[in-house]
Amino acid sequence: MRDQHISATGPIRWGYGFNQWKLGWQGFARLDDNVRALKITSAAGFRHVELSAGTGPWDPLGRPESLAQHFGSVRQFALQLPAWGLGGIPGLFFDPGQLSFEEGHFGLKTTAAADHPLLLQQAAVLGRGLAELGGEYLVLQPLPSYCQIGALDDTTLKTAAQLINALAAANHALGLQTHLHLDALSALRTVEQLDQLLAWCAAPNIGLALDTAELTIAGHDVVDFYRRYHSRITHFHFKDALAVDTLGEYQLPHAERALILAGGSRQIPRWFGELGTGLVDFKALLAAMKEFGYRGWVIVESDRGPQPVSSSVLLNSWYVQNVLNPLLS
Amino acid sequence: MTPLDRKLRFAYMDHWRIDGPQGHVSQYSSRQLCDQFLKQIAALGFEAIETFDFHLGLFAELFGSLVNARTFLQERGIERVLSLFHAVMYRNGVSQAHDRATHDGLYNHAHQVARSAEGLGVLNLIVMPAGQYYDVEPVSDDKIRACAELWSRVGKMTLDYGIRTCCHHEFYCGIHHAEQIRKFYEWSDPRYVFWYCDTAQHQIAGIDPVDLYRKLHERCGGFHLKDTHHVDQVDDYRQRPESEVTAKTTRRWFWEIGTREGLVDFPALFAAMKEFGYAGWVSVEHDKADIGGGNYPDSTAIAAWYLRNVLQKIYA
Numbered sequence: 001m002r003d004q005h006i007s008a009t010g011p012i013r014w015g016y017g018f019n020q021w022k023l024g025w026q027g028f029a030r031l032d033d034n035v036r037a038l039k040i041t042s043a044a045g046f047r048h049v050e051l052s053a054g055t056g057p058w059d060p061l062g063r064p065e066s067l068a069q070h071f072g073s074v075r076q077f078a079l080q081l082p083a084w085g086l087g088g089i090p091g092l093f094f095d096p097g098q099l100s101f102e103e104g105h106f107g108l109k110t111t112a113a114a115d116h117p118l119l120l121q122q123a124a125v126l127g128r129g130l131a132e133l134g135g136e137y138l139v140l141q142p143l144p145s146y147c148q149i150g151a152l153d154d155t156t157l158k159t160a161a162q163l164i165n166a167l168a169a170a171n172h173a174l175g176l177q178t179h180l181h182l183d184a185l186s187a188l189r190t191v192e193q194l195d196q197l198l199a200w201c202a203a204p205n206i207g208l209a210l211d212t213a214e215l216t217i218a219g220h221d222v223v224d225f226y227r228r229y230h231s232r233i234t235h236f237h238f239k240d241a242l243a244v245d246t247l248g249e250y251q252l253p254h255a256e257r258a259l260i261l262a263g264g265s266r267q268i269p270r271w272f273g274e275l276g277t278g279l280v281d282f283k284a285l286l287a288a289m290k291e292f293g294y295r296g297w298v299i300v301e302s303d304r305g306p307q308p309v310s311s312s313v314l315l316n317s318w319y320v321q322n323v324l325n326p327l328l329s
Numbered sequence: 330m331t332p333l334d335r336k337l338r339f340a341y342m343d344h345w346r347i348d349g350p351q352g353h354v355s356q357y358s359s360r361q362l363c364d365q366f367l368k369q370i371a372a373l374g375f376e377a378i379e380t381f382d383f384h385l386g387l388f389a390e391l392f393g394s395l396v397n398a399r400t401f402l403q404e405r406g407i408e409r410v411l412s413l414f415h416a417v418m419y420r421n422g423v424s425q426a427h428d429r430a431t432h433d434g435l436y437n438h439a440h441q442v443a444r445s446a447e448g449l450g451v452l453n454l455i456v457m458p459a460g461q462y463y464d465v466e467p468v469s470d471d472k473i474r475a476c477a478e479l480w481s482r483v484g485k486m487t488l489d490y491g492i493r494t495c496c497h498h499e500f501y502c503g504i505h506h507a508e509q510i511r512k513f514y515e516w517s518d519p520r521y522v523f524w525y526c527d528t529a530q531h532q533i534a535g536i537d538p539v540d541l542y543r544k545l546h547e548r549c550g551g552f553h554l555k556d557t558h559h560v561d562q563v564d565d566y567r568q569r570p571e572s573e574v575t576a577k578t579t580r581r582w583f584w585e586i587g588t589r590e591g592l593v594d595f596p597a598l599f600a601a602m603k604e605f606g607y608a609g610w611v612s613v614e615h616d617k618a619d620i621g622g623g624n625y626p627d628s629t630a631i632a633a634w635y636l637r638n639v640l641q642k643i644y645a
Contacts, residue, residue: 001339001373001374001375001633001636001637001641002371002374002375002376002406003374004372004374036627036631039630039631039634039638040627040630040631040634042634042638043373043630043631043633043634043637044372044373044630045372045374084638085634085637085638306349307348307624308624308626308627310624310626310627310630311365311369311624311626313630314368314369314372314373314626314630315365315368315369315372317372317373318368318369318371318372318405318406319368321372321406322368322371322405322406
């Protein structure tokens with residue numbers, strides 16, 4: 001087979017997200033289906049996979065307890081990775097707003113101080129498991145969506161910053177970086193709010209995860225965004241955006257359903273696309289990343305596309321191999 | 330190992346179909362769909378595709394010419410259309426390889442395909458060398474000799490176009506038992522008739538493809554690596570209307586390489602290829618992978634994974 005040259009050892013370390021395979025509560029619950037998806041990701045040339053935190057008995061790779069249940073221990077799972085053609089699990093995505101059977105909640109808010117103890121307890125479980133896996137970072141959804149809490153004020157933002165600092169300090173003690181991931185629905189809407197959050201979360205082990213599609217949908221030019229925040233951007237999620245939320249419909253009640261899934265008033269059929277098919281100027285972004293000497297992980301994602309997921313993974317692989325990688329040489 | 334050290338190059342035999350807004354469609358329905366198909370194949374590391382000869386007209390129509398079509402392929406990392414599967418419409422009294430009276434028509438059809446393929450870089454014309462078993466039986470030595478005569482004649486002609494004629498024995502083909510295959514290759518001209526080793530078809534027919542490769546390795550023109558979970562134990566091969574798709578016993582015969590239930594011993598095959606120094610193209614196939622809810626991108630990726638992580642470690 002032709003060499004794929006999707007490196008995880010250069011300045012840019014390519015990996016792939018594992019968030020796109022899950023289909024509903026009980027879908028994609030079998031371990032053999034998960035292993036098959038890992039092999040497909042490896043076959044596409046991505047040997048490093050960013051997992052997503054999950055819960056319950058339907059997510060065999062989503063919790064350290066689940067890994068232990070299926071493999072005997074987290075370490076045994078890690079030892080199995082080379083047999084599937086994988087080099088490692090560099091990180092984990094964690095959205096505290098998702099329910100957790102293990103911690104017994106229907107979603108926690110970083111902006112609610114009362115939620116912090118349980119949230120930190122949950123993050124600690126995930127962090128310890130990730131460290132045992134040999135992971136390097138945790139990607140944190142740092143704020144609830146706008147539709148959940150409305151406009152941010154200094155008090156709520158500061159409450160979230162306190163949680164982030166505590167969580168990141170615990171991660172740091174485990175040898176993990178913490179990357180803050182803003183999505184299209186986030187309550188954090190302005191650069192002034194972001195400047196303030198970053199000022200309150202100034203530790204070097206805390207950085208920003210730039211998700212190209214989420215920020216584009218939210219109305220940002222991601223190249224400009226990167227230029228403004230490059231010194232704090234420590235992680236990337238690469239996926240394309242097919243539309244922009246020009247009507248401010250992130251404010252809709254239940255925007256995850258009403259805007260992202262149902263498409264909002266314009267009935268946008270699909271927000272996220274494969275690299276090179278939408279609005280993100282990846283070539284310009286990569287040029288800027290080279291200019292500022294970015295060194296770190298770039299996790300390519302498929303998100304909410306049509307089935308089969310593998311088709312999206314392969315198309316993204318082709319784009320990385322044939323369009324982006326040549327720009328790096 | 331550098332690319333120059335490699336003995337094997339890998340191609341994808343195309344049965345791909347896409348589920349989209351228009352339902353189940355061919356990837357040759359538009360340039361955009363073709364673009365996406367080729368990129369997915371190339372991303373996995375395949376360097377060529379194989380397809381059916383009835384797609385030649387589509388290629389010309391979509392791209393203006395076959396030369397343009399090949400350029401389109403190459404821009405996406407696919408070097409050539411390695412092989413055309415010659416889809417002969419075998420009909421009694423009109424076109425049957427075992428019926429010498431119909432040979433001129435079959436020869437002229439193959440000639441037309443070979444002549445029309447120029448520009449795509451085709452190296453192989455793959456053909457089932459006899460009709461369906463129920464149309465050929467009782468299979469006599471004379472019928473096998475007639476088939477050998479036809480494909481020797483065709484093979485001599487296709488070489489003039491730089492194309493080898495390779496015979497591919499479906500499990501329902503009139504020539505698929507071990508002794509029939511032995512006779513066919515004994516009586517066909519080794520200069521002009523090559524054997525295409527379809528691992529699943531032979532396995533279904535009760536023949537170990539590794540043993541067969543050891544016997545016919547000097548005639549081997551290539552491979553279709555695919556697997557099966559079933560062996561034909563009740564003479565499905567002689568069932569009408571077509572055993573491969575309508576057998577009452579088995580809804581899905583073919584699987585991608587690398588499934589746990591697969592019956593073909595691919596590591597042994599690659600060890601034998603290494604022993605006999607096979608060098609050239611090897612194709613992956615998973616015919617009708619969408620039966621029962623499967624899909625082609627998944628199957629192709631799993632096959633590529635198995636090649637890269639298991640078989641290439643034995644022989645590359």
